[in-house]
Amino acid sequence: MAPFSRWLLLLTTLTACTTPSAPFSGDAEVIPERNTAPWDGGAEALPERTDSVDLGPYSDCAFKLAVGDAVAACDDVSLFDQSTCTPGALDDLDTVGFYSLKARPSSSNTAYSGYSLRLPLEGGKGTLSGRALTRQEIGAGSFFTSATLPATPFSPARDLVFMGCTRPTPDRINGCYVQCAQGKVGTVGTFTAARPGIRTRGESESSGLKLVSEASVSLGMPVDVYVTKGHAYVVAVGTASKPGGLAVFNVRDPSHPVLTKTVQLAGDSYWNGVWAKDNALYIASASSGVIVYDISNPADPQYVRAVPNAPLNVHTVFVDDKRLYAMAPTPGDAVLIFDVSSPLAPVELNRVSLGAGGSGPHDAFVYEERLYVSHTEAGYHAFDVADAEHVYPMGGYSFDGQYAHASAVGTFAGRTVAFEGGEYPGSHLRVLDVTDPANMKLIGEYGLRPETSIHNILLRGSKLYVAYYQEGVRVLDVSIPPKPREVAYFNTYRETDPDRTGSSLEGAIGIRVPGDGFIYVVDTSRGLLILSEQR
Known part of the structure; x- marks a missing residue:
């Protein structure tokens, strides 16, 4: 290892x-x-x-504002275009579990970013790459979550917001995201979130x-x-x-x-x-x-x-x-x-x-x-x-x-x-x-x-x-x-x-x-x- x-x-x-x-x-x-x-x-x-290998955007979902636009609240649900999302796709989501998120900016097919989402099995506040979630609306038809990443010597503090849209397989959610900083839209794109705790191919424990x-x-x-x-x-x-x-x-x-x-x-x-x-x-x-x-x-x-x-x-x-x-x-x-x-x-x-x-x-x-x-x-x-x-x-x-x-x-x-x-x-x-x-x-x-x-x-x-x-x-x-x-x-x-x-x-x-x-x-x-x- x-x-x-x-x-x-x-x-x-x-x-x-x-x-x-x-x-x-x-x-x-x-x-x-x-x-x-x-x-x-x-x-x-x-x-x-x-x-x-770049497989293209993960979803047709999109954030309505453009990069550089002023934004009062990055986590305003109304700013996400969900018209192409699959009705009922997220109805049976668990409220706990682990997800591995991969974000693909719309402006680039190479600058991927990865995040780990933890929703504690015992319930309570989750984290995104170790940072406490500021929005945690996951389950009962919704995958909407956000967190604030702290400033670094190279960038200011950033708000990250993820909106789930489709569920191509039971272990995966696709959607769109936005990153905001200092009151402006910084990055928009799509993401995929895989949950390793759910088995693929309908597998049992073993074969x-x-x-x-x-x-x-x-x-x-x-x-x-x-x-x-x-x-x-x-x-x-x-x-x-x-x-x-x-x-x-x-x-x-x-x-x-x-x-x-x-x-x-x-x-x-x-x-x-x-x-x-x-x-x-x-x-x-x-x-x-x-x-x-x-x-x-x-x-x-x-x-x-x-x-x-x-x-x-x-x-x-x-x-x-x-x-x-x-x-x-x-x-x-x-x-x-x-x-x-x-x-x-x-x-x-x-x-x-x-x-x-x-x-x-x-x-x-x-x-x-x-x-x-x-x-x-x-x-x-x-x-x-x-x-x-x-x-x-x-x-x-x-x-x-x-x-x-x-x-x-x-x-x-x-x-x-x-x-x-x-x-x-x-x-x-x-x-x-x-x-x-x-x-x-x-x-x-x-x-x-x-x-x-x-x-x-x-x-x-x-x-x-x-x-x-x-x-x-x-x-x-x-x-x-x-x-x-x-x-x-x-x-x-x-x-x-x-x-x-x-x-x-x-x-x-x-x-x-x-x-x-x-x-x-x-x-x-x-x-x-x-x-x-x-x-």
């Missing part, structure tokens, strides 16, 4: 994701056909539409996946899990009231996980990734680098050391047969490579850096002596790591506005294929032919609602397991990589779960499929969920 500041920045470019054949417009009913014939390796290169058990994690916000030796190791990021750390569960009986131990380190509360090799458990720490624990007794991890010797911000880790790869973003901006032939005593071999700056490397995947790095704003890049002490770049895939986040790589019909997922609204799954890393090409796509995004990806044979934040767990048949086909899902996200805030970075975040017949999922609120696939 990346810093909250990136979420605030990317809200300004929140846009639609895509299906395998056309820009995704919010119609989640569009699902690729069944994969019945083996793939021959052929695929047409698709154009990169980026994550900033093809069954909840076997659920175990809460009291350490903070759980974010990742690794399963080995009959135990699930869940790491959590600390919050204002909770310390973060490691929770160890005995899952030899998956229907009854048993918490055996919790582990914290003083002054070290941001543990974001976890992996294991033999008797060593590796934890990615924002303060200590990679923390090594001895899990000879799997129920009772014992601290061994932290590597490298100097403190470093490590965000995620990846382990193959002989090496540990640690992603160190700002200020490190490097992938650290360790020899782990002695798992409890990692030896640093090299540091690989693009020198691209930005948010640095987020995650990585190693396949056939190639290191594939999801390098956030710098894109997706491949390195030859056959000789860990002499690593060289092989090529990459990038576009404006990218936030490369996670990937999985495999071989299909003799082609090397990467399944690459971005993070933050507007991003989605891309299928890349990376057989020639110097000439990576886009051959397929899969996405759900444009307000949601992927966090983690696992490839097992011809199935891709996706932790898709507010969209829960999605299982895709990728036997024909250009045409990913969803075959199962489990909706983990519920607005009523403790500590939900409506952020797009909530829900299913970590996932492991260790081969014991179960899927282990971490949800940011619910904790550890163990699922089984229904055949």
Whole structure:
């Protein structure tokens, strides 16, 4: 998971994701056909539409005054032209819940602004991006709300008013808005407001996946899990009231996980990734680098050391047969490579850096002596790591506005294929032919609602397991990589779960499929969920 500041920045470019054949417009009913014939390796290169596709105005609703006109009260309902609004469309709106708002100014198709609307589940005053609402007329046929945003060094205080008009799907409201400052109309435009707590496509809780058990994690916000030796190791990021750390569960009986131990380190509360090799458990720490624990007794991890010797911000880790790869973003901006032939005593071999700056490397995947790095704003890049002490770049895939986040790589019909997922609204799954890393090409796509995004990806044979934040767990048949086909899902996200805030970075975040017949999922609120696939 990346810093909250990136979420605030990317809200300004929140846009639609895509299906395998056309820009995704919010119609989640569009699902690729069944994969019945083996793939021959052929695929047409698709154009990169980026994550900033403008689909035009969201509504015919409009504010009657023009930009620059004097206005006595921005929240005067009579100043909104609602003649094109659908009668009865808003009659059954809930008075509580979370909405993600995307505002599109009429004067521009690129300067989007994003806001989060919270209507407390217990009732009472709501907020718009943390600011108390000044009008809150939502429910019983109305979606009319406003708030005042404070002055900044670059702008005066602004009044924002949103008027709902249509409801294209149960989870979405479209309408028009106005922003006023110093008694004049500043910006007019249209908006869409998606409510992630309402499922799309008429989905039930699940299809093809069954909840076997659920175990809460009291350490903070759980974010990742690794399963080995009959135990699930869940790491959590600390919050204002909770310390973060490691929770160890005995899952030899998956229907009854048993918490055996919790582990914290003083002054070290941001543990974001976890992996294991033999008797060593590796934890990615924002303060200590990679923390090594001895899990000879799997129920009772014992601290061994932290590597490298100097403190470093490590965000995620990846382990193959002989090496540990640690992603160190700002200020490190490097992938650290360790020899782990002695798992409890990692030896640093090299540091690989693009020198691209930005948010640095987020995650990585190693396949056939190639290191594939999801390098956030710098894109997706491949390195030859056959000789860990002499690593060289092989090529990459990038576009404006990218936030490369996670990937999985495999071989299909003799082609090397990467399944690459971005993070933050507007991003989605891309299928890349990376057989020639110097000439990576886009051959397929899969996405759900444009307000949601992927966090983690696992490839097992011809199935891709996706932790898709507010969209829960999605299982895709990728036997024909250009045409990913969803075959199962489990909706983990519920607005009523403790500590939900409506952020797009909530829900299913970590996932492991260790081969014991179960899927282990971490949800940011619910904790550890163990699922089984229904055949």
